[in-house]
Amino acid sequence: MSPSKADLPQGTLDLLILKIVALEPLHGYGIAQRLQRISRDVVQVQQGSLYPALHRLERRGLLKAQWKRSDSGRESKYYELTKEGRAHLEVETESWRRLATAIGVILRTA
Amino acid sequence: MRSWIRFRRRGGFEADLEAELRDHLERQVTDYIAEGMSEQQARRTAVLTLGGLEQVKENCRDERPTRFLHRVWQDLHYGARAVWRSPLFALAGVCTLGLGFASAFALLSICHAASSSPASFPAGHSIVVLVDALDGLQSGHVFHSVRRGAQNVDHIAAYGPSSGWNLVVDGRAEYVTGVPVSAEFFEVFGVSPRIGRSFTRADEQRDDGPPVVVISDDLWKRVFQSRRDVIGRLVSLGGVAHRIVGVMPNLRGPVPGRDLWPLLRLSEEDHSFNHVILGRLGRNVSVDTANRELQSMTHLGASSASNQVGRGALQWESYPRWLVRPVRNVMLVLTVAALVLLLIACANVASLQLLRAVARRHEFATRMALGASSKRLVLQVVAESLVLAAGGVAAGILLANVGVRWLLTWEPSETLGASSSEFDTTAALAVLLIGVVVGLLISVAPAVAACRLDLRAAFVELGRATVDASVVRLRRVLVIAQIASAVVLLTIGGLFARTLVHLEGVEPGFDATHVVVGKMSLQGFPAQLEGHTGAFFSRILTRIAAVPGVQGVAVSNSVPVEAGINLGLAPPAGGLVHEGRAVDWRYATPNYFTLLGIQLRTGRLFNDADDAFAAPVALVNEAFARTYFGGSEAALGKIVELAPFHRDRARRIIGVVADVKSRSGAGWTTARTALAAPATPSLYVPVAQVPEHIFRLVHSFFPISWVIKTARGPSLTHSIQISVAEVEPLVPFIRFETIGAIVAQDLGSHRLIAFLVLMLAAIAVVLASIGMYAIVSFTVMQRRREIAIRNALGARWPTVLNPIVREGVVLAVVGIIGGMGIVKLTGSIISPLLFEVAPADAVTFTAAGALILLVSGTAVLTPFVRAARLTPLTSLREQ
Numbered sequence: 006m007s008p009s010k011a012d013l014p015q016g017t018l019d020l021l022i023l024k025i026v027a028l029e030p031l032h033g034y035g036i037a038q039r040l041q042r043i044s045r046d047v048v049q050v051q052q053g054s055l056y057p058a059l060h061r062l063e064r065r066g067l068l069k070a071q072w073k074r075s076d077s078g079r080e081s082k083y084y085e086l087t088k089e090g091r092a093h094l095e096v097e098t099e100s101w102r103r104l105a106t107a108i109g110v111i112l113r114t115a
Numbered sequence: 116m117r118s119w120i121r122f123r124r125r126g127g128f129e130a131d132l133e134a135e136l137r138d139h140l141e142r143q144v145t146d147y148i149a150e151g152m153s154e155q156q157a158r159r160t161a162v163l164t165l166g167g168l169e170q171v172k173e174n175c176r177d178e179r180p181t182r183f184l185h186r187v188w189q190d191l192h193y194g195a196r197a198v199w200r201s202p203l204f205a206l207a208g209v210c211t212l213g214l215g216f217a218s219a220f221a222l223l224s225i226c227h228a229a230s231s232s233p234a235s236f237p238a239g240h241s242i243v244v245l246v247d248a249l250d251g252l253q254s255g256h257v258f259h260s261v262r263r264g265a266q267n268v269d270h271i272a273a274y275g276p277s278s279g280w281n282l283v284v285d286g287r288a289e290y291v292t293g294v295p296v297s298a299e300f301f302e303v304f305g306v307s308p309r310i311g312r313s314f315t316r317a318d319e320q321r322d323d324g325p326p327v328v329v330i331s332d333d334l335w336k337r338v339f340q341s342r343r344d345v346i347g348r349l350v351s352l353g354g355v356a357h358r359i360v361g362v363m364p365n366l367r368g369p370v371p372g373r374d375l376w377p378l379l380r381l382s383e384e385d386h387s388f389n390h391v392i393l394g395r396l397g398r399n400v401s402v403d404t405a406n407r408e409l410q411s412m413t414h415l416g417a418s419s420a421s422n423q424v425g426r427g428a429l430q431w432e433s434y435p436r437w438l439v440r441p442v443r444n445v446m447l448v449l450t451v452a453a454l455v456l457l458l459i460a461c462a463n464v465a466s467l468q469l470l471r472a473v474a475r476r477h478e479f480a481t482r483m484a485l486g487a488s489s490k491r492l493v494l495q496v497v498a499e500s501l502v503l504a505a506g507g508v509a510a511g512i513l514l515a516n517v518g519v520r521w522l523l524t525w526e527p528s529e530t531l532g533a534s535s536s537e538f539d540t541t542a543a544l545a546v547l548l549i550g551v552v553v554g555l556l557i558s559v560a561p562a563v564a565a566c567r568l569d570l571r572a573a574f575v576e577l578g579r580a581t582v583d584a585s586v587v588r589l590r591r592v593l594v595i596a597q598i599a600s601a602v603v604l605l606t607i608g609g610l611f612a613r614t615l616v617h618l619e620g621v622e623p624g625f626d627a628t629h630v631v632v633g634k635m636s637l638q639g640f641p642a643q644l645e646g647h648t649g650a651f652f653s654r655i656l657t658r659i660a661a662v663p664g665v666q667g668v669a670v671s672n673s674v675p676v677e678a679g680i681n682l683g684l685a686p687p688a689g690g691l692v693h694e695g696r697a698v699d700w701r702y703a704t705p706n707y708f709t710l711l712g713i714q715l716r717t718g719r720l721f722n723d724a725d726d727a728f729a730a731p732v733a734l735v736n737e738a739f740a741r742t743y744f745g746g747s748e749a750a751l752g753k754i755v756e757l758a759p760f761h762r763d764r765a766r767r768i769i770g771v772v773a774d775v776k777s778r779s780g781a782g783w784t785t786a787r788t789a790l791a792a793p794a795t796p797s798l799y800v801p802v803a804q805v806p807e808h809i810f811r812l813v814h815s816f817f818p819i820s821w822v823i824k825t826a827r828g829p830s831l832t833h834s835i836q837i838s839v840a841e842v843e844p845l846v847p848f849i850r851f852e853t854i855g856a857i858v859a860q861d862l863g864s865h866r867l868i869a870f871l872v873l874m875l876a877a878i879a880v881v882l883a884s885i886g887m888y889a890i891v892s893f894t895v896m897q898r899r900r901e902i903a904i905r906n907a908l909g910a911r912w913p914t915v916l917n918p919i920v921r922e923g924v925v926l927a928v929v930g931i932i933g934g935m936g937i938v939k940l941t942g943s944i945i946s947p948l949l950f951e952v953a954p955a956d957a958v959t960f961t962a963a964g965a966l967i968l969l970v971s972g973t974a975v976l977t978p979f980v981r982a983a984r985l986t987p988l989t990s991l992r993e994q
Contacts, residue, residue, distance in 0.1 A: 033135060034142040053166025056136065057174040064178060079142070082135045 018058050020101060023086065023094040026068060030085035032075070033059060059084060067093050132175055136168060187498070194498035198506075204471060208464045209506040211882060212553065215460025216511020218875055220546045221519045222453035226446040242303060242434040243268070243402060245392040251437060252681065253392045255385025256760075257429065258297070261392065264412040267405045268394040268431070272300035273381055274371055275390050278818070279849045280353035280636050282375075284338050290849070291334065291352075294372035295379035301329070301363065303395045304370050309335075311346040311361030314378050318360075328352060329361040330375040352377065353636055354846065386760045387812055388681045388697055393434060405431045444947050445868055448607065451941075452875045455600045457549065459882045460507075462593040462600075465557040466886055468500065469590055470893060497558040504554030508546060563589070590893070591926060594886050598930025599937065601883040602967055604876035606938045607945060609959035610952055611869035617951040618862060621790045624775035625675045626712030627854035629666075631832065632674050633659075633821040634849040637814040648810055649727065651843075652802060656704070658838045659823060664831050669707035669822040670802060672813050676789045676857050677820075678778040679797060680813050683758030690743040695758050698739070699777065699797040702805045702813075708734075708772060710824045711854075717747045718770030725801040732801065733766035739796035740771045747771040755798065763806055772799070778861070789861050791950040818849055868948065880967065883930075884974040891923050892978035902982050919982065923975035931964045 025031065025039050036059070037052050062068040067090035073083045086094065140161050147157035165171060198205045245253055245261065253273070262271040275295040282291045301313040309332060318327055330345075339345045349356045357377065366372075371391075381390060396405055409429055439446070472479075479492055652670060659668040673679045684698040705721040707713075716737060725732050733755060735743075740750035750768050757763040774794035825831050832851040839848070859866075895902065898919075905914075942954035952959070 032138065032142075034139045037139070051166055052139075052164050053171050053174070056139075056171050057178050060175045060178040079138060080134075081138050081142075082131070 017101075018054065019062060020094070020097050022055075022058055022062060023067065023090055023097070026084050026086050027091065027094055030071075030073075030083040032081035032083050034081075036084070062090070066090075128179065132172055136165070136171060140165065140168075187494075190494050190498035191502065193495060194500075194502045197495075197499050198502050201471070204467060205503070205506070208467055208503045209510050211460045211463045211467075211885075212504060212507025213510025213514055214878055214882070215457035215553075216507050216546060216550065217514035217518055218878065219453040219457045219549060220511050220515035220543070222449045222871070223545055224515070224519065226450055239305075239435060240433065241396040241400075243394045243396060243405065243431040244434045244437045245394065245429055246432045246437065247429050251391050252388045253390055253429075254388050255381035255390065256383060258381050258385075258390065258392050259383045261394075261409070261412065261429070265394065265405070265408060267397050267400045267408050269397045270299040270302040270395045271392065272303045272394075273297040273379060273390045273392045274300060275379055275815075276817070277371065277373075278636060281351075281847045282338070283351040288847075289338060290847075291374035292372075293375040293377065296372065296376045297379045297381060300376065300393070303393045304366070305395070306363065306366060306370070308361035309364045310343060311359070313361050313363075318378055319380050325349060325356045325358045326378055326380075327360045328357040328375055328377045329363055330359055331363055331373065332365045334374045335362045384760060385812070386683050386758060394431060396431075402431050402433060444944055445864065447944055448941075448948065449868070449871060452604055452607070452872055454549075455603060456875050456879050456882075457553065459597045459600045459879050459886075461553050461556050462597045463882055463886050463889075464500075464503065464507075465559070466590050466593050466889055468496070468503075468557055469593075470889065472496065493562040496562045497555065500558035501551070501554040504550045504557065507553070508550040511546065512543065590890050591922075594883075594890050594926050595930045595933065597879075597883040597886045598927055598967060598971065599934035601876065601879040602931050602934025602963055603937050603941075604872060604879045605963040605966060606935065606959055607941070608869065608873035608876040609963050610945065610949055610954065610956060611865070611872055613952045613956065613959055614948070614950045615862070615865050615869045618790045618865060621776065623675065623790065623858070624713060624773045624794075625854075627675070629825055630711060630854055631823045631825060631851050632854060632857070633823060633832070633835065633851050634818040635821060635846055636818045636849050637846060646807065648805070648807065649803060652704075654842055655821070655839055658842055659821060659835055662831060662834050662838050664826050665823055665835070666826055667706055667710050667824040669704045669710050671701055671703045671707055671820050671822065672817055673701055673777075674820045674822060674854060674857070675711060675713075675775040676777055676854065676861055680817060682761055682809075684798070685756050685758050687743055687753060687755045689753060691745055692743050696796075698757075699795050700757075700800070701797060702800045702802045702810075703734075704802050707799075707822060710822050711775075713775055714773040716771045716773060718751050718768070720770055720772075721799075721801045726803040729804075731764040731766040731804055732769045734770045734772055734799040735768055736772055736794065736797040736799075737774045738794035739798060740768075742796050761809065763809060764804075766800065766804075790858070865948075880970055883967075884970045887923060887926065887971045887974040888977060890926070891919060891975050892981075894919055894922060895978045895982045899982070906983070920975060920979060923971060927968055927971040931967055934967075935960055935964070 021040060021044070022036060025036055025043070031039070033056060037055050040055070059068065059070075063070055063084070066087060068084045069087050070082050070084050072080060075081050140158075143161040143164065144154070144157045147160055148154060152160065162168060198208075244251055245257070247253070255273075258271070258273045265271060274297070277292055277294050279290055279292045281288045283289075296314070298314040298316045298319050301307065307313065308329065311329070313329060314327065328350075330339075335341060335345060345359055345362065348359050350359060351357070352375075363376070379390070394405070396402065409431060482492065483489065656668055656670065659665060679699040679701040681697040682700040683695050685695055686693050703721070705723060705725070708715065708720050718734075721732070721734065735750060735755070737747060740747045743755075744750040744753055750771055753768050754765050755768060756765040775797070776789045776792065777795070777797070778789040778792065823831075823835065832848075835851075836848055938960075939955055946954045
């Protein structure tokens with residue numbers, strides 16, 4: 006929560022969630038942990054906005070959810086990528102990469 | 116559908132969400148504890164990191180597709196509960212709205228019934244009526260000319276005025292009413308007979324065999340027990356055998372005629388303007404096209420007869436529009452009045468809601484603090500208002516049903532056609548729609564207030580009934596609107612009432628005390644009287660005069676107030692008028708004028724010497740003398756003659772009588788009252804000198820009017836009926852009525868309108884004064900602490916209460932001025948409905964303004980007096 010952390014740009018949270026879930030089906034808490042770990046010290050993800058995002062992605066058919074018993078014996082809701090989700094992730098990753106490159110070029114030259 | 120299923124399974128979603136977040140928290144807590152936190156601290160931190168359990172849930176719910184439906188349901192549910200929790204408020208709101216809706220619903224259904232348009236018939240909008248400068252009455256000559264020449268109009272038919280006959284079936288007589296119609300009449304309306312056939316042009320031309328008649332479904336069931344062998348059967352109608360050729364299905368609405376339709380055989384040689392001509396436009400033909408065709412025919416001289424009597428050019432007009440025309444302004448005024456009333460009711464409820472919104476700030480603030488967005492709060496207010504509006508609609512429909520029924524017993528008005536007071540689906544739908552709009556309307560003000568709710572301020576001011584200025588301003592505007600609306604209704608009602616007073620005070624030109632008019636139908640019969648009319652009249656006159664109690668008897672074709680027959684008059688020599696015009700023509704016995712108290716202005720009245728063998732004479736009224744000769748004296752001795760096609764003799768004017776108020780001119784199709792109409796030129800002819808063919812023309816549809824002066828009023832009618840039946844068993848009296856009743860019927864619509872508007876005005880005044888009372892008592896309540904302290908400190912109460920009273924007075928005055936402005940703007944709509952009263956009548960305006968001031972003064976006074984008694988103790992105790 007230090008002020009040096011930047012807020013996540015609009016729309017990127019969905020992309021990050023899709024990327025994380027792409028590796029393996031995961032429950033909400035796990036996603037939150039991993040988000041924090043991956044983006045440590047760089048971006049700030051509020052846990053409060055994670056769940057609405059998950060529900061949004063599920064509604065859009067990019068994720069599907071399933072209750073499963075985990076290793077610890079806890080019953081958790083696991084999210085995994087659907088076919089549409091995977092396609093969407095690829096498209097979004099590609100366009101994000103292009104955008105980042107473009108901005109990088111501009112920042113270097115300007 | 117899918118959304119609904121999901122909606123039903125919302126319980127599953129909620130449990131799922133709950134479990135998911137619970138799982139998240141448990142995992143977090145486990146981790147925190149592993150990091151060395153105490154369990155209590157771990158739980159607290161976990162919830163904080165997540166960002167508030169309820170908040171997250173609310174945000175997740177927002178992402179669900181079923182959210183909206185669910186929310187509406189929840190809001191409605193909550194709204195109903197909130198309304199239910201404050202029953203007094205609910206009662207006040209529902210009653211106020213109910214009153215508004217009831218008037219709107221009642222008037223809408225009356226207006227809808229009055230204008231029940233032929234559009235409900237197959238392609239009703241393509242029905243047209245032939246009109247000219249003097250409105251819708253045409254002659255047989257015009258009928259045949261147009262029917263021959265019109266290519267763009269598929270069916271053309273004529274009908275005459277409604278009439279009544281005795282129908283004798285199996286020796287049982289029944290009085291029936293109906294309308295004589297030409298061939299293709301039913302085709303114009305696009306209806307075909309249930310059994311049998313309708314009239315064809317061949318029927319019109321056939322001269323052999325009995326006249327034909329089509330009967331209604333109702334009569335068929337009632338009199339003929341639905342027997343199919345009724346077709347071809349001979350029945351006696353007005354003493355003449357008629358053959359039934361068809362049975363029409365139930366024709367409700369704008370098709371003229373009720374029980375039956377005898378065939379109308381209009382002669383090509385008929386030049387009296389007494390029939391309505393209808394047409395049905397061909398496929399894809401517009402009224403304009405048909406009119407262009409009509410004009411080209413006029414050019415060819417097809418309707419030269421119509422031009423000859425100065426009736427202007429002929430044209431087709433939409434029949435639905437023509438039907439509604441006489442009452443259109445009335446309906447407009449009534450509908451607007453009802454809507455205004457509804458508006459006042461809305462303003463009142465909005466005001467109440469606003470007051471409640473202020474009182475409920477705590478509740479709203481709490482909900483907001485718990486995470487409800489202000490959008491959510493607004494939705495809740497809207498939902499509550501909709502619940503209230505629904506209650507109002509229900510109460511209104513209930514009240515309206517009772518009200519319309521009561522209204523009809525009070526004034527069964529033919530003019531407004533309110534006879535069909537059954538549940539009117541169209542009106543109900545309209546009211547339902549209005550109800551939704553109203554629900555939204557009344558929620559606007561409190562919703563705005565809820566939106567502007569400042570959380571902190573709300574909690575700080577908790578328990579103190581202060582409101583921000585915008586809310587107060589809003590309520591003031593509402594009160595002003597209410598007062599203005601009440602002024603509008605009151606003023607218009609006053610104008611109508613004054614019109615009625617003027618109309619009733621009009622000098623009618625006759626004195627009908629103790630005069631009874633006996634109407635006798637000759638339908639189908641005049642042919643048999645041919646050559647014997649003189650004997651016929653004297654026979655009946657003698658019989659009636661012999662009845663004990665009868666002081667005098669006269670006969671004419673029409674009586675005052677009613678119209679005479681329109682006949683063409685040739686331009687008289689030495690006169691001021693040089694073209695042929697229609698004249699209001701009547702025949703009369705010598706004593707007709709004395710019995711009805713119609714004053715002789717100059718010359719002499721008829722006497723018994725003016726018989727068939729004497730020189731032809733005529734009496735004219737003052738309007739005739741003025742129009743044709745410039746004055747009564749100038750008219751005396753002049754020669755007048757009907758247009759040549761009427762084949763009457765030239766007559767010398769022997770006297771001029773006073774103008775008598777009548778519905779002459781436009782004839783039987785207009786709804787305009789006779790008393791408000793200017794006098795039209797009338798021509799009277801002695802009954803003994805009426806040519807047979809004119810007598811037949813007059814009475815082929817108009818009944819004979821026997822004018823009977825009695826000592827005791829109408830109770831002699833029975834003995835008169837019996838006495839006449841002894842000599843004339845086949846010509847029955849249709850009815851007896853006093854001229855007073857004829858006048859009252861003539862004034863009926865005026866009285867009904869004045870009554871309705873004044874009633875609405877009364878309701879409006881009550882509602883507005885309640886609104887006024889509410890706002891002043893609210894101001895007092897807001898300031899009661901201050902008032903109490905100032906009272907205790909010995910301030911004289913006028914100084915304390917001045918601002919309050921001033922507020923009330925200012926609101927009232929602004930409302931009154933605004934309302935009067937609106938009335939002035941509506942002048943052009945209401946002025947045709949007024950008589951001898953200007954739309955800006957000073958007396959009415961002053962009276963309405965004073966009344967409103969008085970009422971609002973009273974409304975202000977009550978809280979005022981209460982405030983004057985306030986002491987700090989009572990005030991503080993209430994805090």
